[in-house]
Amino acid sequence: MVAVTSRRRTLAGQLLILQLAIIVVVLVAVAAVSLAQSAATFNRVEGRRVAALGERLGGSPLLRDQLDQPAPGEAIAPLVQSIPDQYGVTSVTVANARGRVVASTNPTLVGSPVRLGDPDVAQGRSWFGELEIDGSQQLVAQVPVLGDDPKTKKNLGRYLGVVVVGEASPTWSQRLVGASSYLLTYLGIACGLGVVGSWLLARRIKRQTLGLEPREIAGLAEHREALLHGIAEGVIALDPQHRVTLVNAVGRRLLDLPEHCLGRSLAELRINGRLRDVLAGAGSGPEARDQVVVRGGRVLVMNRMTVRKDGRRLGSVTTLRDRTELARLEQEIGGFRSTTELLRAQTHEFANQLHTISGLIQIGEHDEVVRYVDALSRHRASLDLTVTSRIHDTAVAALLMAKSAVAAERRVELRVSERTGLDRLPPELAADVATVLGNLLDNAVEAVAGHTSDRPAWVEAELRQDAASVEIVVRDSGPGVAPELAQEVFTHGFTTKAAEGGERGIGLALTRLVCHRRGGEVAVTNTDEGAMFTARMSVPATVGQEAR
Template identity: 85%
Template sequence: MLVAVAAVSLAQSAATFNRVEGRRVAALGEELAGSPLLRDQLTQPAPAEAIAPLIQNTLIRSGVTHVTVANERGRVVSSTDPTLVGSPVVLGDPWVAQGRSWFGELEVDGTRQLVAQVPVLGDDPKTKKNLGRYLGVVVVGEASPTWSARLVGASSYLLTYLGIACGLGVVGSWLLARRIKRQTLGLEPREIAGLAEHREALLHGIAEGVIALDTQQRVTLINAVGRRLLDLPENCLGRSLRELRINGRLRDVLAGADRSPDTRDQVVIRRGRVLVMNRMTVRKDNRRLGSVTTLRDRTELARLEQELGSFRSTTELLRAQTHEFANQLHTISGLIQIGEHDEVVRYVDALSRHRASLDLAVTSRIHDTAIAALLMAKSAVAAERRVELRISERTGLNRLPAELSADVATVLGNLVDNAIEAVAGGEVADDPDERPAWVEVELRQDTSSVEIVVRDSGPGIAPELAQEVFTNGFTTKAAHSGERGVGLALTRLVCRRRGGEVAVMNTDEGAMFTARISVLATMSEEAR
């Protein structure tokens, strides 16, 4: 501010000098050009001797830098600077030779001067009348002061201006510093730089993804892990979720579509990854600034849960079979104790026929040992839950490659577990008069795919949740306790990885899940 005021003051001083001194040198030039002696001598052959005292007197009296007189041909005939005599005069404006006065700045003898050029007009020599005949020109110049001289000349008022500017600058600086202090929470620049360094180290040093959005759902911050998990481009900062083509449940979680300030352990499927997301709204002074969401990749953990689920399923099967065998042994023991030996034989024969019929129904239609064993295990679990597990008469499955068999078992096991859970209500049915619950499995195979259809007698699925059951991934219990697997979300992942899909629809009797796994995709993968 001080520099600006000083510059304005010096510019004002220069403008004042040009205005005041320009008028003065113009007046001196007009006075000299109007002298009868000068006009008379300019018509003579050697006017220098008579004109010299006149211009010297003007120089002494006015204190200007130089006074010069030139004839009508533009040659200097007399000057206070003898070096200029005989040289051509430089006109600031060609109209000076036509009888017009001019003043302005010119470069004279290497210095910048304020110059006034006034034409000398005389009478016609024949008629002796003033017809405005051009006789020559009078040049009066005054050197422009240097910046230091102007600064000394302006010191009388410049100090006042600088004092006022200094006061305003101090007050303005104090107010600006106070405002910046409030915005930076009283931190010094060194502390702010340290926080920025710590933030960068924190964001890029943690194994979790972090993404921040403003109130317009634009990305304001994201670390490398978050960009990788969400599969976003490097130039995603400043772009909205719509521009980044983030839709569906992922957009709902990031934008807080449920209107709750915070969301915990929300599971989202993003391009083959199982992501657990925690969102927190950022507020300051009761004003919403945006949100910050952390992301954890649970894809590998989901696969481990799948394997753990297999062990848990085996344990459940053994427990169910132990319970079933214990009941049968108790029955046989009771019959022996009361002496009904024939009844024991008939009871054992009935159990054998039932077991043989179940084994025959499974093994005659399903030739893949792993799938057949899985259905046998699931039938025991279903029987304990008072659920009948049926094998459709249209079922037909040949032996499959090991990897394909494992994926088919994963999909089939998840669908059967969900169906048993739906029809049994999560608990063992105790009412013998209740309508019998059943789950039917149908496996079909052709040259290109394996189709898995699981029907049940449950209440079905609401139409608006037909896709949500796959995109949600974990259930509410799974998100908070981790006791359940990824269920239908993992089923969809397996199907899509194998070039297939899974869908659900309601029938007259309950829900029907249809999963398709491509055999050709598996063969091409093995070929690669």
């Protein structure tokens, strides 16, 4: 058994058939209108002619005289028979006052009753319309014949009979042919243009749909929706005018976009600043890789690609990844890394000190060994006392001790300002303070260590606390921050090194997020000696009361 499967028509074929059907309907409608116009013209023109002829015959003295005679048909018949040939009408009938036909172009009707279109004709009123006469539909004018009073010889309107003049109505085919000698030509031209236009339209649509059929387009749309809403990353597409043409649920959530954002521009959605620059490609060229942007309390990593076809720019597609949680994990890992660096730095420092002590012992300088060990102990005790006496929160104090050892290894002196004063903080607030302080110190040490200068390399930390806030100030002897990057270092997620042209990070971006979450802010200014970062965070009322 052979199964025969019917081949589905293509989209272009379906459109062509649909267009041809529309053309046929239009042609039928045009023909119907033409026929209606032809019928109206026939009724108007021929109706006037038969009505005028009926009025003329109704006023004929011969008819008025003969209809009063006992046998008027013999005198009237020759006149009636000559009228069709003379005036080109179909039928002429004359009836007397009793309604009997006395003369007609059809002799078989003589003696039969005449059919009146309106009873008022017998009362002396004319009538015009269509009637079936002798088996055919005719346009008829019925005109009464009125006589004079035999005594006064004046026209008193005495009803003598009726004259019926008829013109056969043309058939539909005759009307179609007679409607216009060029109607068929016009219809043929219109049909030809319609076919060619339909073919061109079908071809254009097929080219625009890349030769895909409706079921294939529907399948692609379903797959696209499943793909967009199934991936964990945000996706947003813009047209050349920076209007949103596509965005998935993740992208809408990450960018805080309204539900009905399709078709709206970035300006209408109030997307400005760094985020707009990345989405619109301002200053980043056709492609942007791993751009860090802060939006709505989130650290977003964005990758943008321009879409082109046949050399024409169609818009752009940008993917977004939320790295906020990842950044926090990096900070935790950074804490372990800092501890490792501290241990390594201390091991290195202890190794150098042990080598010095060993050398002094080998050369017999035993008293110098004692003095050297005493000096190391006093320096260590002095540093511990300085930090712990001014910073009573153990987590922050431990962080400063660790950063001091790492900075010393890089030949950078870490100072604690004499104006520093910090009480014990709740664990959550202490962690945020440590995060902000650690990021600022890392950026400062990086900037100072990578800067070549004859001046001593130092970084100074100052922590102040009052009843409402905690303020962290980090100064350094580095090159400072360019004025045009004073805000961008936080928006872009630059580190101090990145501000000089290095790689980008998210340390300062995370610092700003922590400050915003705590109801504060972070800023950077340049001093005569270098850069100064100032971060401020609000303190809960209970903490302020405990501090007082």
